[in-house]
Amino acid sequence: MNYWLFKTEPGCFSFDSLKNRPGMTEPWDGVRNFQARNFLRDSVSVGDLVLFYHSNIPEPAVVGLAEVVRAGYPDITALNPNSEHFDPKASVDKPIWYMVDVRYVKPLPRIVTLENIKQNLLLGDMPLVKRSRLSIQPVTEDEWHIILAMGGTTIP
Numbered sequence: 001m002n003y004w005l006f007k008t009e010p011g012c013f014s015f016d017s018l019k020n021r022p023g024m025t026e027p028w029d030g031v032r033n034f035q036a037r038n039f040l041r042d043s044v045s046v047g048d049l050v051l052f053y054h055s056n057i058p059e060p061a062v063v064g065l066a067e068v069v070r071a072g073y074p075d076i077t078a079l080n081p082n083s084e085h086f087d088p089k090a091s092v093d094k095p096i097w098y099m100v101d102v103r104y105v106k107p108l109p110r111i112v113t114l115e116n117i118k119q120n121l122l123l124g125d126m127p128l129v130k131r132s133r134l135s136i137q138p139v140t141e142d143e144w145h146i147i148l149a150m151g152g153t154t155i156p
Helices: 017-019 034-043 113-120 141-150
Strands: 003-008 025-027 047-056 061-074 098-113 138-139
Touching: 003 061, 003 141, 017 025, 017 047, 017 061, 017 098, 034 047, 034 061, 034 098, 034 138, 047 141, 098 113, 098 138, 098 141, 113 141
Parallel strands: 003 047
Antiparallel strands: 003 138, 025 098, 047 061, 061 098
């Protein structure tokens, strides 16, 4: 099992949005960075656990936990000219972009802010702390447990 941090702007798609989807499941689409795409295509697997992170807000934070329920498959939004994620270079034969399906697990009893994470010396090597802009980031097992403890919970 792998651990991940998935970033999203809550104005576009929030943790509550995921909770309110049928089956509390939604495709994680619209990723348009090649390194993040490679994670979705090659590394993110069914059963992997996700720190759901709200970004681009006054106090960015890990707010909840999700689980990957479908491994990487072509992102169909890239093929839809009416989608904000449309990519004219993508095709059915050469999809370029990938997505996974995630399912809501539970909220953290206490959100873990970016500032909290930065202040914890044990989390200093996280891509998030090193200012990575990637929307999909690997998290080590130790980092996962530390953030869950900071959020007042354990493995779901």
